[in-house]
Amino acid sequence: MSQKKQPENTSNKSIKKTKRTKLRRFFLTLTILIILVGFIGAGAVVGIVAGIIKDTEPIDASNIYDRLDESSFILDSEGQVIEKVQTEGYRDIIDYSRMPDHLINAFIAIEDERFWNHNGLDFKRIFGAAWTNLKTGSRQGASTINQQLAKNLYLTLDQTYTRKIQDMYYAVQLNRQLSKEQILEAYLNTINLGSGAYGVQAAAQVYFSKDVQDLTIAEAALIAGIARNPSRYPPMRTLEKQHVDVDKHDILDDSHPIYTIVYNDEFEGRQRLVLNNMKRLGMISEEEYNTALNEDIKAKLAPSRFTSEQTSSYFGDLVKDEVLTALMNKGHSREEANNMLYSGGLRIYSTLDSRMQKILDEEYENQDNFVDPQGRPLLTVGEDGNVQPQSAMVIMDHTNGEIKALIGGRGITGRKIYNRALSPRQPGSSIKPIAVYTPAIDLGLTAATVIDDVPVYYDRGNPTRRYPANYNHKFPGLSTIREAIQRSSNVGAVTTIHRLGNYNDAAAFNIMFDYMEKMGITTVVRPENPYVTANGRKFMDTTYSTALGGMTHGVSPVEMTGAFSTLANEGIYTKPITFTEIKDKHGNMILENKPEKQRVVSPEVAYIMTDMLKSAVTSGSGSKARLDSNNSQIPVAGKTGTTNDQKDAWFVGYTPYYVASTWIGYDTPDKLPQGSVMAAQVWSNIMKRIHADHSPKDFEPADNIVKKSICTKSGKLATEFCSLDPRGSTVRTEIFVRGTEPTEYCDVHVMADIHVPTGKLATEQTPPWEIESKVFIQRPVPYYPEKHGGIVPDDYMYDLPKEYYDPLVDGFGLPPYLDGLPDDLIDNENPDDMWPDDEYYEPYLDDPIIDSIPNNN
Numbered sequence: 001m002s003q004k005k006q007p008e009n010t011s012n013k014s015i016k017k018t019k020r021t022k023l024r025r026f027f028l029t030l031t032i033l034i035i036l037v038g039f040i041g042a043g044a045v046v047g048i049v050a051g052i053i054k055d056t057e058p059i060d061a062s063n064i065y066d067r068l069d070e071s072s073f074i075l076d077s078e079g080q081v082i083e084k085v086q087t088e089g090y091r092d093i094i095d096y097s098r099m100p101d102h103l104i105n106a107f108i109a110i111e112d113e114r115f116w117n118h119n120g121l122d123f124k125r126i127f128g129a130a131w132t133n134l135k136t137g138s139r140q141g142a143s144t145i146n147q148q149l150a151k152n153l154y155l156t157l158d159q160t161y162t163r164k165i166q167d168m169y170y171a172v173q174l175n176r177q178l179s180k181e182q183i184l185e186a187y188l189n190t191i192n193l194g195s196g197a198y199g200v201q202a203a204a205q206v207y208f209s210k211d212v213q214d215l216t217i218a219e220a221a222l223i224a225g226i227a228r229n230p231s232r233y234p235p236m237r238t239l240e241k242q243h244v245d246v247d248k249h250d251i252l253d254d255s256h257p258i259y260t261i262v263y264n265d266e267f268e269g270r271q272r273l274v275l276n277n278m279k280r281l282g283m284i285s286e287e288e289y290n291t292a293l294n295e296d297i298k299a300k301l302a303p304s305r306f307t308s309e310q311t312s313s314y315f316g317d318l319v320k321d322e323v324l325t326a327l328m329n330k331g332h333s334r335e336e337a338n339n340m341l342y343s344g345g346l347r348i349y350s351t352l353d354s355r356m357q358k359i360l361d362e363e364y365e366n367q368d369n370f371v372d373p374q375g376r377p378l379l380t381v382g383e384d385g386n387v388q389p390q391s392a393m394v395i396m397d398h399t400n401g402e403i404k405a406l407i408g409g410r411g412i413t414g415r416k417i418y419n420r421a422l423s424p425r426q427p428g429s430s431i432k433p434i435a436v437y438t439p440a441i442d443l444g445l446t447a448a449t450v451i452d453d454v455p456v457y458y459d460r461g462n463p464t465r466r467y468p469a470n471y472n473h474k475f476p477g478l479s480t481i482r483e484a485i486q487r488s489s490n491v492g493a494v495t496t497i498h499r500l501g502n503y504n505d506a507a508a509f510n511i512m513f514d515y516m517e518k519m520g521i522t523t524v525v526r527p528e529n530p531y532v533t534a535n536g537r538k539f540m541d542t543t544y545s546t547a548l549g550g551m552t553h554g555v556s557p558v559e560m561t562g563a564f565s566t567l568a569n570e571g572i573y574t575k576p577i578t579f580t581e582i583k584d585k586h587g588n589m590i591l592e593n594k595p596e597k598q599r600v601v602s603p604e605v606a607y608i609m610t611d612m613l614k615s616a617v618t619s620g621s622g623s624k625a626r627l628d629s630n631n632s633q634i635p636v637a638g639k640t641g642t643t644n645d646q647k648d649a650w651f652v653g654y655t656p657y658y659v660a661s662t663w664i665g666y667d668t669p670d671k672l673p674q675g676s677v678m679a680a681q682v683w684s685n686i687m688k689r690i691h692a693d694h695s696p697k698d699f700e701p702a703d704n705i706v707k708k709s710i711c712t713k714s715g716k717l718a719t720e721f722c723s724l725d726p727r728g729s730t731v732r733t734e735i736f737v738r739g740t741e742p743t744e745y746c747d748v749h750v751m752a753d754i755h756v757p758t759g760k761l762a763t764e765q766t767p768p769w770e771i772e773s774k775v776f777i778q779r780p781v782p783y784y785p786e787k788h789g790g791i792v793p794d795d796y797m798y799d800l801p802k803e804y805y806d807p808l809v810d811g812f813g814l815p816p817y818l819d820g821l822p823d824d825l826i827d828n829e830n831p832d833d834m835w836p837d838d839e840y841y842e843p844y845l846d847d848p849i850i851d852s853i854p855n856n857n
Helices: 008-055 061-067 101-111 123-136 145-154 161-177 180-188 200-208 217-226 267-280 286-293 314-329 334-343 354-365 428-442 481-487 490-500 505-518 543-547 557-568 603-618 676-690 838-844
Strands: 073-075 081-084 236-240 251-253 259-263 347-350 390-397 402-407 450-453 477-480 531-534 537-540 572-574 579-583 589-592 597-599 637-642 648-654 659-665 705-711 731-737 749-755 771-777
Touching: 073 314, 101 145, 101 180, 101 217, 101 267, 145 161, 145 180, 200 217, 217 267, 217 286, 267 286, 314 334, 314 347, 314 402, 314 579, 354 390, 354 402, 354 676, 390 557, 390 676, 402 557, 428 481, 428 490, 428 505, 428 543, 428 557, 428 603, 428 637, 428 648, 428 676, 450 481, 450 490, 477 481, 481 490, 481 603, 490 505, 490 543, 505 543, 557 572, 557 603, 557 637, 557 648, 557 659, 603 637, 603 648, 603 705, 603 731, 637 676, 648 676, 659 676
Parallel strands: 073 347
Antiparallel strands: 073 081, 236 259, 251 259, 347 579, 390 402, 390 659, 450 477, 531 537, 572 597, 579 589, 637 648, 648 659, 705 731, 749 771
16 A cells, blocks of 8 residues: 655644744743833822822921021121021022012923923933933933922932932922912022022022123023033132132132132033024024024123132121021020021121221231331241231221220131130230229229339238339339329229228229129139138238239130220110111021110219220320320320230220220230330221321310319428429319318428538528428328339429438538638638628628528637
8 A cells, every 4th residue: 555645844844833833932921020020110100100199298398498597697887788698508588579580480491391381300301311321321400499498408419319209209298389470489589500509599699790680691590501510511610719810710819818810711512502493492692692692601701709718707607696696595406506596597787897907808808907116017927827927807886885896817818717816815004004003993982092102012921022013124113003004003002092992902802893794894804712822821812913814714805895895885885786687598597786874883983984095095104095196186095014025015985976995915925015106006907098088176074073273292282382392383184073072281392491511401400591482292101212122203302301400410501692702812820711801791781681691700
């Protein structure tokens, strides 16, 4: 039997069909698996996203501005901004209505061109950016303005999927809770635009020194372009001077002592892209586009003071410290006060007078103000880079306590951290009016009270040592308190305070500290136990050094200014202040800073002190501080101060307008080539300019003041003998608080007969022709040079002699017209006869003097 053979091609087709079937089943299965995995993955993704959103804090966009940090500003007394309170950046929030359309369009064109139409997310842009990134490997962003605002307000800058999901969620929520205009307003007040500028108003000020509504299209496009990379695209950079290369950098501003602002052209490409987008979207015309492209941006750049590297002024630092203290005193915690100051958008109205501050700054830059006795500038630079010697000055309106100008150093090259206006230094004799003489007048002594300026011994540890010495090592003798102040007598100061304490050290000590504290001096701490033991004796070692300004802690220029303001302000101490009020960013009053005031002495006491300190400038140690040659047009009252080792020099004084203190010294105390003369001269140079536009004015006299003609050697009412003092008349018209004027007459000046050849007091045996009547001073307490190492006070030669004429010791002289006769007229036959022969007497027989000659025969 034969079998039928199958065709070969039929068999192959069957095999192929089977394979195709299997492959089809494989891909179907794979597709189903992929779809299943996709659904499972999508479910997982949805679950993850839902979980992140569930854990995300909800937002309330109605309080959106409460989340914005806004820089605070310090304004001067005229309301002009003088300083931004330093934060991480400068922000000044403005309303949407103040933002020009071309600025808004510039940001929309470059950041979110479908902003007006999306619900917070731009899916077209998201997928487009994803496709571009997949193809090119780049990292294009797709954030909308809503997302950027959400990130700035509510989130960190972390590049994570969680943060990205959160900002997308918040972007949608913002779109639901706010209008598009509100979102734009918040965004444009928030965005980082480089150089420390946050928000468009800040950027307009930082780069062009103008308000945002005044920006041109080109300027708006430049600012909008910065948002992509705030560190790369700003038109300027701030560099430290050592990093500036004049061959490479195009300098815009080199006026700052530390930093230089240079031009940065990297913004140009980004600006052109913004302008292209604006033209493409129909936001600007072809003509506006070309005009903006051709605008010379570099010529229009005007860097403002609000750059990120700005340094604070001495005054600004003090204002910030006082604002923090005031806010905490009002009940805020330190953290709350800090947040309010640095991020709360406060407007702090300071007391600063910008004109006066400019004068102060200029004079402190003038090296001719700080010279040695030969007129050579004192200018050395220490290891810390600071100029030496240093100086500080404070100027204050004594009627209200407002500090009008302040400087804490000269020739500063680094940040202004060490404010010498707040640093306590030894005040020297400038403390005497506060610690000694104001208490003296207030407790019943007068400007005419006399002390004997002779060697004294107030070193309680060594009672045999003469202490203190006067600065010139001279002792003028009997002097009024007025004269002691004029001469800056150390003996006068310690003698006065010793007398005030009724010759009790502890009482004198407490009087000084009581008055210093009442006049605002807090850095001089009253010791709990001022007693020490030496040489087996317990004594107070601080009393008399304090009277001379030798204090453990010293006094700051600010406190010295405040203390002297008591005398300038009719006896009322006014605590110095640097600001008058604080308002929030909406203009609401937060705090009014009314100065603390306290009456310390009566107007009459203050006026007498002023009159004496005026004398100290007119004809005393402070003469260099005068504003005019006679100290009469706008008189100055004040006091110099130099420490014994000449490490600190002061002048503290006041006019009818202002009170001011000047200190000069080395940061690491060293001897100055000259003392208070330099401080007084600096004070005068500055205050002459301060008062240049002020009318002549004298100090207002107090009501209850009387005048009396007194003797400056007794302090009592003058007699005719006072005008016959051999040095000239010692009669002076002095002023007194009514009731303290003297009622007794001078008993220091006396008339006495002396034996002229010996200077001794005459007796009955003194030849009449050798007697002369003269006016002398008779000290209440006799002075004996031999008890003081032979030291003779300046007025000792006018003391009433202590010895009497004795003819056996001092001889017996001829009448003046007989003295020196030739020998042949003498009766030589009688050696004991001292008279001429008888015939010589004939012409003088009727002479009454001859009649009185004793007969030696």
